[in-house]
Amino acid sequence: MEPTAILEEVKRSNLRGLGGAGFPTGTKWSFIPKNHPGPVYLVINADEGEPGTFKDRYLLERDPHALIEGMLIAARAIRSATGFVYIRGEYVEPWRRFAAAVREAYEARYLGNGFDIVVHRGAGAYICGEETGLISSLEGKKGWPKLKPPFPAIKGAFGAPTIVNNVETICQVPHVINRGAEWFAGLGTKTQGGTRMYSVSGRVARPAVYETSVSITLRQLIYDLAGGVTGNGKLKAVVPGGSSAAILTADEIDVTMDVDGLRNAGSMAGSAGVIVMDETVSIPEALMVVARFYAHESCGQCTPCRESTGWIYKMTRRIVERRGRKEDLDTILDVAKRGAGTTICAFYDGAVGPYISYIEKFRGEFEALVPK
Amino acid sequence: MPRLTVNGKEIEVPAGTNLIEAARHAGVEVPHYCYHPGLSIAGQCRLCMVDIEKTPRPTIACNTLAADGMVVSTETDRVRETRKSIMEFHLINHPLDCPVCDQAGECGLQIYYMKHGLYDPRMTDEKVHKPKAVPLGPHVMLDAERCILCSRCVRFCDEITHTGELGIFSRGDHSEIGLFPGTELDNKYSGNVVDICPVGALTDRDFRFQVRVWYLESAKSVCPGCARGCNIEVHVNRRRPHHAEGRRVARLKPRFNADVNRWWLCDAGRYGFAPVDAADRLLVPTRRDGETTTAATWDEAIAAVAGMLRRAPADEIGVIASPKMANEDLAALRRILDVCAIRHVGFAVPPRTPGDEDAFLIRADKSPNALGAELVGLGGDVRAILAAARGRRLKCLWVFGHDLLASAWPESEVLEALRAVETLIFTGANANRTSARAHWVLPAAAWVERDGTYTNFEGRVQRFRLAVEPLGQALAEWEMLGRVLAALGEAPTATRAEHWFRQLTGAVPAFAGLSYQSIGDTGRVLTRDAPARS
Numbered sequence: 001m002e003p004t005a006i007l008e009e010v011k012r013s014n015l016r017g018l019g020g021a022g023f024p025t026g027t028k029w030s031f032i033p034k035n036h037p038g039p040v041y042l043v044i045n046a047d048e049g050e051p052g053t054f055k056d057r058y059l060l061e062r063d064p065h066a067l068i069e070g071m072l073i074a075a076r077a078i079r080s081a082t083g084f085v086y087i088r089g090e091y092v093e094p095w096r097r098f099a100a101a102v103r104e105a106y107e108a109r110y111l112g113n114g115f116d117i118v119v120h121r122g123a124g125a126y127i128c129g130e131e132t133g134l135i136s137s138l139e140g141k142k143g144w145p146k147l148k149p150p151f152p153a154i155k156g157a158f159g160a161p162t163i164v165n166n167v168e169t170i171c172q173v174p175h176v177i178n179r180g181a182e183w184f185a186g187l188g189t190k191t192q193g194g195t196r197m198y199s200v201s202g203r204v205a206r207p208a209v210y211e212t213s214v215s216i217t218l219r220q221l222i223y224d225l226a227g228g229v230t231g232n233g234k235l236k237a238v239v240p241g242g243s244s245a246a247i248l249t250a251d252e253i254d255v256t257m258d259v260d261g262l263r264n265a266g267s268m269a270g271s272a273g274v275i276v277m278d279e280t281v282s283i284p285e286a287l288m289v290v291a292r293f294y295a296h297e298s299c300g301q302c303t304p305c306r307e308s309t310g311w312i313y314k315m316t317r318r319i320v321e322r323r324g325r326k327e328d329l330d331t332i333l334d335v336a337k338r339g340a341g342t343t344i345c346a347f348y349d350g351a352v353g354p355y356i357s358y359i360e361k362f363r364g365e366f367e368a369l370v371p372k
Numbered sequence: 373m374p375r376l377t378v379n380g381k382e383i384e385v386p387a388g389t390n391l392i393e394a395a396r397h398a399g400v401e402v403p404h405y406c407y408h409p410g411l412s413i414a415g416q417c418r419l420c421m422v423d424i425e426k427t428p429r430p431t432i433a434c435n436t437l438a439a440d441g442m443v444v445s446t447e448t449d450r451v452r453e454t455r456k457s458i459m460e461f462h463l464i465n466h467p468l469d470c471p472v473c474d475q476a477g478e479c480g481l482q483i484y485y486m487k488h489g490l491y492d493p494r495m496t497d498e499k500v501h502k503p504k505a506v507p508l509g510p511h512v513m514l515d516a517e518r519c520i521l522c523s524r525c526v527r528f529c530d531e532i533t534h535t536g537e538l539g540i541f542s543r544g545d546h547s548e549i550g551l552f553p554g555t556e557l558d559n560k561y562s563g564n565v566v567d568i569c570p571v572g573a574l575t576d577r578d579f580r581f582q583v584r585v586w587y588l589e590s591a592k593s594v595c596p597g598c599a600r601g602c603n604i605e606v607h608v609n610r611r612r613p614h615h616a617e618g619r620r621v622a623r624l625k626p627r628f629n630a631d632v633n634r635w636w637l638c639d640a641g642r643y644g645f646a647p648v649d650a651a652d653r654l655l656v657p658t659r660r661d662g663e664t665t666t667a668a669t670w671d672e673a674i675a676a677v678a679g680m681l682r683r684a685p686a687d688e689i690g691v692i693a694s695p696k697m698a699n700e701d702l703a704a705l706r707r708i709l710d711v712c713a714i715r716h717v718g719f720a721v722p723p724r725t726p727g728d729e730d731a732f733l734i735r736a737d738k739s740p741n742a743l744g745a746e747l748v749g750l751g752g753d754v755r756a757i758l759a760a761a762r763g764r765r766l767k768c769l770w771v772f773g774h775d776l777l778a779s780a781w782p783e784s785e786v787l788e789a790l791r792a793v794e795t796l797i798f799t800g801a802n803a804n805r806t807s808a809r810a811h812w813v814l815p816a817a818a819w820v821e822r823d824g825t826y827t828n829f830e831g832r833v834q835r836f837r838l839a840v841e842p843l844g845q846a847l848a849e850w851e852m853l854g855r856v857l858a859a860l861g862e863a864p865t866a867t868r869a870e871h872w873f874r875q876l877t878g879a880v881p882a883f884a885g886l887s888y889q890s891i892g893d894t895g896r897v898l899t900r901d902a903p904a905r906s
Contacts, residue, residue, distance in 0.1 A: 125543070142540070147415040147435050300521065300540065300547030301416045307461040310545035314497040331494050338457035341429050342418050 001177065006077040010173065012181035014193030019045055019129075019166030020242065020271045021346070022192070022259035025173075031153035032078045032161045041162040042075050042083040043138065044170060046098075047122050047129035049088060050242035051293060052273030055197035056167040058209050060087070060094035063171070064101035068110065068117065070170035073177055075115050078163050083117045086134050089124040126297035130345045131164040132156075133299065144301045145345035168197055188214040192258040200226045202276035203233055214258035214269075218248070221257060222276060233278035237362070241270025243290050244350030246357035247283075268353070283362040284369055287354060288316040294351035304339035305348035311335065312355055324370040329359055376442040391433035391444055392420055400446055403455060403484050405462075405570045406522035407434035410635045411531055414523050419458045419484070423448045430454050452488070459489035465500045465545055467517045475572030477585040481520070500545045508538075509557030511639060512566055512574050516548040519573035525549060525565035532636065533732075535559040549573065560734060563642045567625060567635070578643055579623045582616040583609045591839035592627060592893055594826055596696060596819050597641035598727070599737040601828035602626060602633035603894070604641070606820050606839040619649040620840045621820055629894050632832065638734050647818070652803040654815035655844025661811075670845065670855070673814055677770075678859035680795050681712050684767045690716040690757040690793075693750045694773035694800075695739035698824030699833065700872035701849035702741070702748040703879065705772075708853055709750075711860055716760060718752030719745040719772075722780040735829060744827035747882050747898075755781060761789035770797040772849070773816075775804035799849060816849050817842035823869040824848070825891065827898065833886060834895035 001009075011026030032040055044067065048056040059067060071083045085102075087095045099119050105111040120138055127133040128143040135157045137143035156162020172194055176184045185193035192214050198221055201207045205227030212225065218240055222228060229235050235250040240257065246267040248255070255265040262269045277286065295313035300306040312335060315328045336355040339348055359366055375384045378391075378398040385394045392402045393409070405417035413435050421430035425443035430451050433444075445451065463481065470476045502516035526538045526549065537555040540547050551557060557565070566576045588607040595602040605625045609615060616622060624645055626637035647653075657673035658665050668676075681689065691714055693705055709717055720742070729736035745751070758776070760766050762785070769790070776786045790796055790809050798810035801818045821842040827833050842848075847855075850872045858864045866872045870888050877883045882898045890896055 127543075147413065149435075295544055298544035300543050300545070303416065303418050303458060303520065304461045306521065306545050306547060307464050310500065311464055311495060311497065318497070338453075339461065342421070342454060342458065344415060 001076070003077050003079055006073060006177065009181045010077065010176055013176040013184040014181075014188060014191065015169065015172055015176060015184065016192050016259055017166055018168040018172070018196050018272070020050065020244070022269055025165065025169055028153065028165075029074070029078050029163055031151065032163065033154065036079075036161050039082060039158075039160045040078055040080040041157045041160055042071060042078060042080040043131075043134065043157055043162055043164045044071065044083065044085040044167055045129060045131065045134055045164055046085055046087040046091070046094070046167045047134060048091070048167070048271075049126040049129045050244065050271040050273055051290070052199060052201055052239060052275040053242050053271040054199045054201075055209050055272065057091060057094050058197070059167050059171050060091065060098045064098040065105070066171040066174065067098070067167055068101060068105050070173040071117065072110065072115055073173050074163070074165065074170055078161075080163070081115055083115065084120055084138055084157065085117060086120050086122055086128070086138055088129075089122040095119070095121055125299070126293075127299040127345075127347060130347060133345065134164060135162065142299075144299050145347070147344055189256060189258045189261065191260050196257075196272055198225075198257065198272045198274050200274045200276065202274075203230045203278040203281070204228065204276045205230055214261075215256050218253040218255055218257055218274070221274060222253065226274075226276070229276065229278050233280065235276070236279045236281055237277045237283065239273070239275040239277075239354075241268045242273035243275070243293065244268070244353050245270045246353040247361060249361055267357070282320075283358055283365050284316065284320050287358040288313070288320045290354045290358075291316045291351075294347075298347065298351075302343040302345075302348070304342045305351070308335050308339050309348070309351055312351075319366055319369050322369055322371055324366075326367075326370055328370070329363065329366055333359055374438045374440045374442070376438050376440070376444060378444045379446055385438050387437075389438045391422055391424075391436045391438060394438040395422070395433065395444070395446060402433045402446055403488055404434060405480055405520055406524060408524050408527075408568055408635075411524060411527040411568075414527065417458070417462070417520065417522050419455060419462075421451055421454045421458070422446045423451050455484075455488045456491055459485055460491055460494075462520050463489070463493075464495040465517070466520075467499065469518070473515075473518065473572040474575045474580040475518075475569075479572055480570030502546075502548050507577065508551055508574075509562050511563050511577055511643065512557050513577050513580060514549060515573055515575070516550075518571050519549050520571055521547050521549065522570060524568045524570070525574060528561075528565055528568060529557070529559065532564070533559045533561050538565075560638050560640065560730065561636060561732070563639050564626070564636050567637075576623065582619075583612055583622050587611045587615070588622055589839070591820070591837045593624075593820065593836040593839065594740065594834045595624065595637065595641040595644075596740040596826070596836075597638070597644045597738065599735040599740065599742060599829035600632065600733050601740055601826055601832065601834050601895075602637050602641055602733060603629040603834065604637060606645075608820070608839045610840065621645045621648050627893075632828070632834075632895070633733055636733060638732075640734070645820070647802050648820055649843075650802060653801060653818075653843050653846070654803055654807065654813055655846065656815060657845065658813045659811065660813075668812075670847070670852070673812060674852070674855045674859050676812055677797060677814070678856050680768055680797075681708070681714075681856070681860065684795075686713040687715060688765065688767040689714045690761060690766045690769045691718075692721070692754055692757060692769070692771045692774060692776070693717065693719040693745055695719050695737075695742035695745045696773050696819075697741060697745070697849055698819075698822075698836075698869070699741065699744045699748070699827060699876055699883075700824050700869040701853065702745055702750060703872045703876040704850040704853035704857070704866070706748050706750065706879070707862070707875075708857060708860070711857065711862060716752070716757045716766065717750050718754035718757055719750045721754055721774050721776060724778055724780050737829065740826040740828070743829055743831060744825075744833075747827065747880055748876070749880075758786060758789040761792045764792055766793050768795040768797070769793045770799070771806055771810070772798075773800040775806045777805040799852070801846065814852055815844060815846040816852070817846045821846065822848040824850075825869075825873060825888075828895075830897065831882075832895040832897045833883070833891055835888060835891050835893075 132146035291313040404420035
């Protein structure tokens with residue numbers, strides 16, 4: 001197939017990025033300048049770091065050749081001769097297996113004939129999963145997200161036009177090409193084609209990765225696939241798309257799990273990491289854990305994120321330790337809202353999702369911890 | 373040339389101008405910390421938010437280029453609120469230790485809090501603690517708690533000096549500026565990071581705790597440290613003379629000049645002002661007779677010098693001018709030489725250790741006005757003058773500023789020459805081993821104590837201005853030389869340095885057409901092809 005034909009096929013398939021942002025994959029590829037004289041890079045984001053997400057690990061460990069196959073097709077579409085696979089540092093076994101697959105592909109001459117893959121291991125920072133933070137890290141710099149514009153498709157890794165795609169996204173591409181855009185699009189909703197892999201964890205009977213249509217509802221996912229809430233527990237809340245997604249209450253789970261369905265429900269599909277909480281879970285404690293994570297992982301580049309993630313963690317911890325004050329909750333909400341949308345990357349907006357939703361939806365639980 | 377509107381005012385700016393600079397064109401200041409026109413765009417302080425029509429939320433001005441038809445507002449409610457929020461974020465972990473901070477009075481946090489913050493503090497938790505009073509190198513002290521992580525200092529060392537000593541280490545609110553292992557912030561331009569630090573994180577080890585900045589007064593000047601002539605401001609402390617052990621010059625700061633030094637100044641120049649208030653300053657005219665040195669009045673000194681010039685045959689007088697003298701001094705000296713028909717003159721004395729040089733600002737020639745001395749026609753073989761002295765062919769030798777005994781020439785050779793003359797006259801601001809041998813010492817004002825101009829190596833004539841009164845009875849060279857001329861019977865012509873400059877523009881073709889007014893604050897390049905006066 002010609003590069004433009006591949007691009008058109010992927011566009012028509014309604015494949016959307018499965019790493020978190022849900023951006024249409026074909027459209028992203030089309031941003032690469034036509035007839036660019038220098039190198040163009042394909043970078044695979046295998047820095048799966050979003051809490052509650054473990055699907056890319058399955059793919060790297062159990063079907064690594066799917067990624068290589070998808071990369072070969074994607075590279076043809078964007079006319080790239082070099083692909084980088086940035087693998088999360090903690091993913092030792094996925095790295096071993098994927099690197100072995102790359103060696104096999106070289107031996108079988110699938111690689112080395114106009115397309116090469118460089119496997120790169122990260123060093124364990126969440127922010128290196130942000131596409132431009134990943135590029136900085138790949139370039140050997142501190143993993144700081146980059147200012148946009150310029151966007152990576154224009155000026156990405158090492159200054160060259162670059163497409164960064166998630167592992168799972170690229171693993172879908174061979175199916176799109178083999179079975180056609182219509183077939184793929186038909187598996188999903190009107191605005192998002194295909195299936196995706198949901199990492200379901202927490203208080204469910206059968207925590208696992210489930211691949212299913214994106215038109216499935218959260219209720220079906222929890223009760224039909226994951227076997228419902230553990231023991232006789234009662235569902236309290238669900239985080240539907242990795243820790244950065246706004247929390248949903250037990251009454252809000254009749255939503256489809258596609259990008260737009262969850263957006264309309266005020267949350268996000270994100271990385272499709274579904275974290276299920278039953279009545280035994282303390283929401284303030286859960287928020288403290290999440291807040292500690294964001295305070296620890298903020299790269300420190302932009303002032304609002306650097307300073308307020310730490311501050312909000314201190315406030316939530318105080319509340320959990322019953323040293324909170326009545327005004328703390330409003331301060332957290334106000335600080336989160338003021339900082340939202342003011343930073344270089346989406347990290348802080350991701351942190352704001354839980355800050356605001358946990359408190360607004362479970363305010364009573366927080367207030368109960370504040371000494372009278 | 374994009375045309376855009378900033379706060380309702382339509383302006384046109386060169387293509388590639390960002391919105392901070394574009395707003396400046398419109399007379400609007402967009403508050404910012406990390407942006408610096410001499411460094412790459414970092415976009416991380418997030419303070420320079422502006423509203424652009426048809427943009428969903430405030431955008432950083434530093435990373436947005438002006439475009440045709442753009443409508444920019446810096447004062448919408450939304451922008452004001454955002455600014456206030458960003459100020460709060462900048463300050464929640466800041467120690468708020470202004471009373472003991474050296475930056476107080478010129479601190480970006482203080483200024484913007486008063487202008488744009490003014491919120492009620494809400495942070496009651498323990499702040500993040502970081503290292504304090506960490507020497508980064510010979511000149512710079514770090515207080516990491518005051519740092520707002522704007523990364524200007526890091527970018528300076530990466531992009532301007534290419535020495536890369538600094539980095540930002542750790543993450544989140546534990547991020548801190550620091551040195552890479554095994555390095556020290558000891559590059560030749562390290563002091564600049566103090567200038568560009570918008571807060572009290574990086575302070576000057578030489579200046580800190582000497583005097584509060586609000587007691588300082590400032591004069592526009594030129595660095596006399598080498599032939600580059602970097603534009604500077606001299607900050608002097610006249611109002612608190614009991615501070616800093618009486619040193620009047622508190623610090624030198626670079627002054628922007630697009631054609632000379634941009635925003636920068638080397639450390640040698642920046643910290644090279646100590647002689648001004650040093651104990652070896654020459655304060656009164658003195659006469660030495662054998663081992664006895666006695667103070668004299670200016671009238672006595674001038675009369676003695678003029679008498680000597682009148683009595684001695686012209687070819688028995690040698691004059692060693694200095695390339696550290698201002699053009700005005702050189703013009704006055706030239707007049708004396710002409711009046712007395714003195715021909716043994718020169719100014720170039722090679723230093724014992726050759727000066728260092730780099731591809732940025734630092735020049736090997738450590739004098740500010742060698743080209744001026746050349747153009748005024750004072751070039752000549754100084755070593756030949758000393759040889760003539762040794763050969764008893766000179767009665768009198770007049771040395772300006774130089775310590776000939778610290779030159780590249782053998783000490784014994786110089787010593788013999790100095791001993792051989794009947795009268796050795798020394799004019800300069802500081803004592804040295806040559807002045808100690810002089811029969812007459814005429815104390816000169818230091819460069820910060822007077823007005824004048826220097827001609828840099830590129831032929832740029834630049835003004836420097838009086839910042840403090842001369843110490844003791846010291847006089848600018850042009851002034852004492854004018855008095856000598858009067859004693860020689862010449863009609864007095866100059867009461868200000870500027871008068872001598874006017875004479876110079878008439879006498880030396882290269883300077884023709886220049887005036888103090890046309891030189892202004894940034895200097896004027898003289899006509900290069902004009903023949904030097906023979």
